[in-house]
Amino acid sequence: MERADVLQPPKNKGHRSVVSIPDAWYPGCRSEELAEGPVARTLLGTPLAIYRDGDGAAGALLDRCPHRNVALSGGAVDERGWLTCPYHGWRFDRTGGCRDVPGLPPPSDTEVQERAVPSHAVHEQDGFVWVWGRPDAPPKGRPVRIPHVDDPSYLVIQREYLFEASLHAALENALDVPHTAFVHRGDFRGGPRQPVTAIRRRIENGIEVEYQGEPPLAGPSHDEEGRPIVQQHWDRFFLPSVAQVEYLTGGERHLVTTFPHAPIDDYRTRGYLVTCWRLPGVEPESVRPALEKYLDDLLAQDVAILARQTENIRRFGGETYRSTDLDLMGPEIWRMLRQAERGLDPSAADIACTVELTV
Ligand code: FES
Ligand SMILES: [Fe+2]
Incomplete structure (x- = not known):
């Protein structure tokens, strides 16, 4: 190798997935x-x-x-x-x-x-x-609503955490299915892989991915008559900083988690988690301590991996991204953020697609 090659700086130096969208x-x-x-x-x-x-x-x-x-x-x-x-x-x-x-x-x-x-x-x-976000300016529209946060039939758990990560990295992590079997192995997915269909579509001011055919994340996989229990699952992004994950299992058990994020600066993001659970036949307060511990463990794993991601981006002085069909949210979230920052229509791109994957 020529000496000049050895001294090449890392490719992608200077690329940073950081935006500032004050009108939100x-x-x-x-x-x-x-x-x-x-x-x-x-x-x-x-x-x-x-x-x-x-x-x-x-x-x-x-x-x-x-x-x-x-x-x-x-x-x-x-x-x-x-x-x-x-x-x-x-x-x-x-x-x-x-x-x-x-x-x-x-x-x-x-x-x-x-x-x-x-x-x-x-x-x-x-x-x-x-x-x-913009000082001395009149706001437009209203913030995204947080479903079921005031619903007495739901157990509501709230958490707050600090990511050493850009807003984009934090949002992608909240809505990224493939990492769960890895970073959260044992807590969340990570069993034998199952085929699932993912359908991505545009929603107002955001993106939704619906997963069809997914087995339940936890609890029994079959009902008393031996029929497989179906889980419906939607992941959503709302511009510029709200992620949402919703599961409906067996038509009764309902879980919707909304993650409003606040970008502190380029590589620090305050995340909030509001998770609302309808658990038929379960006394909510009896499961609260175990669920809080479970959530805290999951969040600590995400905080740790995002800190490692940011640390390495800093070490290289920039980012590189090689996405596949499994990266259903991250690239499109980035595109919406970038369009919004430039004052362009963030929802202009045709993002509809269907992907067969295993989880
Ligand atoms: S009143 Fe003097 S610093 Fe604020
Ligand atoms: Fe995670």
Whole structure:
């Protein structure tokens, strides 16, 4: 080999599956987290102070006082409902307007705006404070709903975790079937492989893959009369950051897990998991501890493999991707994210396909 070849940099150096889509809703925090006062969260690389004002309405402000840079998330809401900076006590309303500077007379409207801090629109829904990614901009539409989160006939388990991974890598992992028999071997799939048909289709603002003929993930594979139990399974992606997995087993047992993600920065993503289980004939609270442990074990495995993926992307200074028919979600999620980032129609591509595989 020629010396010059040896010194070639790795191919694909510089390719990074990272996007920034500010015109969208992201989960900022859980509603209940605001009970104790403001929280500091970073979204799309921007530090935010998320808090509840005197009216009980949530707000999201840039987490930097325009006076001398102190984090507003370290402040408190005063008796007038304004967020108070902990250094000199400047006070801000939910729109970011500076309503009071201690020691000065009440400000004019111009002064309120001159001393303002950027603010983000928020919308509370399904137990989350959703934050619009672009500051000082009116939001469009509503966040994705989380089915069954308030349904008393479902056992609901919620988890939060931090991925050392890009938004795209985290989303792909949540919806990636082939890794489950490997990374989660023994916990989830990993038995003798079974033939399954996967059908990919477009849904509003997203992608759905339906799996037909899949045996149940857990529990009995045949009913009392010896007939095979059929599991229906759908994986879904909703632009830009929500993954969803739904199983309906034997027509009764229902599981839908929704994963809202918040990109903290290029290679850190906060993930939330809201899993809702209808388990006929089972007392929900009797299975909660075991299910929580099961989920925590699965998530720890995903957190670990994604950290290894990111570490190696950093080691090579970029990415390479060689996808096959089994990679039903990742490349199309990437295409939608990229189109959205460029302001193009993210749903323009014809993605319909049917793939025979084994799981
Ligand atoms: S730094 Fe916030 S009031 Fe001075
Ligand atoms: Fe996983």
